[in-house]
Amino acid sequence: MTALIPRPAMELAPGAVHVPGWLTPRQQRELVAACRAWATGPVPIRHTRLPHGGVMSVQTVCIGWHWQPYKYTRTAGDVNGQRVAEFPRWMVELGRRALLEAYGDESTSTRYTPDTALINFYDGQARLGMHQDKDERSTAPVVSLSIGDTCVFRVGNTETRTKPYTDIELASGDLFVFGGPSRYIYHGVPKVYEGTADPVTGLASGRLNITMRVTGLTDREAGR
């Protein structure tokens, strides 16, 4: 888990910051344990079905709000109809510390209050195509945490899902934040390097990614 070659924190574009090795091994283990519990219910982890019949290769479970293409609801109508697990206070605090680390701005980070997280699990074959995170009504940053196998993370531009883009590697413990002018960048995961995870995280294989977001929704507006 300790990088032999140090990887410095890097701003890839204004507001898009990669902080390698941000999570401690202990935090990674705790996140794996929490995600493993959420994966079992109240809404079990599943391959999300797309409106035109496709199925995502990534498996996803949500907390706080349930995402299904292309909206957020409290209950998982496309899975088992149950209300998703609460977004825990400790994860709000983790999101704030992540934002402070990435941007160094105390007042932005103390106001940051994520209310949903998409928890993605990738086996060695799973991929995520280029997309924007744009189903949130808020423009607040997205905080992304990676655990387990290293992947290629494609950081694109805000205009098209094609070039120009930059491929970076996200390894276990890495933080990536995209906000400000980079909030609506296209991004994706074209490859997972199977078997690169250190089992000390509790994840024997595969890659776990957690993206915290601010939906900007209230129960009343969402109609439930």
Ligand SMILES: O=C(O)CCC(=O)C(=O)O
């Ligand atoms: O797995 C990742 O690093 C990115 C996940 C992502 O882009 C998403 O869930 O919207």
Ligand SMILES: [Fe+2]
């Ligand atoms: Fe995304």
